[in-house]
Amino acid sequence: MKKVLSLAIICLMAAPVSAAVVVDGSLVGDGYGTALAVQENETSFGDNKSELNAGYGFIDGGKLNLFISGQVESNFNKLEIWIDAAAGGQSVFASAGNDGAGAMDGLVFDAAFTPETHIIVRNGNAGADKFDLDFANLLTNAVTSQFSIFGASLTGSGTVAAGPATASPIEVGYDNSNVLGVGGAFPGTPAAGVAEAVTTGLELVIDLADLGYAGGDIRVSAVVNSGDHSFASNQVLGSLPTSADHLAGLSGVDFSAIDGDQFFTIVPEPASLALAGLAVIGMCCTRRRS
Ligand SMILES: [Ca+2]
Ligand SMILES: [Ca+2]
Ligand SMILES: [Ca+2]
Ligand SMILES: [Ca+2]
Structure with missing residues (x-):
């Protein structure tokens, strides 16, 4: 038993501290770790207006925690996010x-x-400031939409209620105050380290079941697009190759023909594995007692 307890303690010590994430649009103190994708292009949609600096994420407690640093302009330009979880x-x-x-x-x-x-x-502002999110299940074409998630505000913390495409709420945080990160001198390459210096942006917590998740990695792709989804910027994560211009109409784009991965990968954390190990140890202990 002593050995089992020691193993359990070692596992707990090895696991990253899994404090509750504060879903506020800041990645500080939430244990996101290092960036999984970093922007390699000065933005073509305006410095500190629409820029995707870096992507972060982890899987914990039955949830995907996703963070994209930067911002999307408050003119109803779109941030498109695709998730491959199954x-x-x-x-x-x-x-x-x-x-x-x-x-x-x-x-x-x-x-x-x-x-x-x-x-x-x-x-953007349509009579009042608002921040909206759509979640579409591409297998069933069900869509959950939530308007004015933060009330009459562009930023804040709020929730997308469960809907046709989601059995659980989505937690949302957004902070558009970034003045760092990539600049607007496109096509061009940002200075080293500037993208990773940004700590504010979009934060999402999504239930894994609503993603169809059954284990393994989760992959994410993000693009800043125009208001009518017809003219995309060069802000993509994983990044386009350096010195990229606007992508323009995405219907004519083939990411498989563009160098590099236009997605980034979230690998289940050692914490999850350690907890899984503890569960096994717990089962062993239970068996011994019986
Ligand atoms: Ca946060
Ligand atoms: Ca898939
Ligand atoms: Ca910037
Ligand atoms: Ca590619």
Whole structure:
């Protein structure tokens, strides 16, 4: 028993501290770790208006925690996020029909990226400030939409209620105060380290079941697009090669023909593995007592 307890203690010590994430649009203190994708292009959609500096994420407690540093302009430009969390999915984008996303139909993903989920984030003023999110299940074409997540504000913390595409709420935090990161001198290459210096942006906590997750890695792709989804910037994570211009219409883009991965990969953390190990140890202890 003493040896078992020692093993358990070692596992706990080895695991990263898994304090509750504060879903506020800041990655400070939440244990996101190092960036999984870093922007290699000065933004073509305006310095500190629309820029995707870096991507972060981890899987914990039955949730995907996702953080994209930077911001999307408050003119209803779109932040497109695709998530590949399961077998199957789309190699070529075919939208669920929400929000005019069909303008991107025909976008070819990297060969190793087959999303089941498409998320649209948008913010601006339509009588009042608002921040909206759509979550589309690309396998069923069900869509969960939530308008004015932060009330009459562009930023804050809030929740997307469960809906046709989601059995659980999505937690959302957004902070658009970034003045660091990549600049606007496109096409061009940002100075080393500037993208990783940004600590604010979009933060999402999504239930794994709503992603169809059954284990393994989760892959994420993000692009800043125009308000009608028809003219994309050069802000993509994983990054486009350096000195990229606007992608323009995504319906004519083939990410598999562009160098590098236009997605990034979230690998289950050692913490999850340690907890799984503890569960096994717990089962052993139970058996011994019985
Ligand atoms: Ca946070
Ligand atoms: Ca897939
Ligand atoms: Ca900037
Ligand atoms: Ca590629």
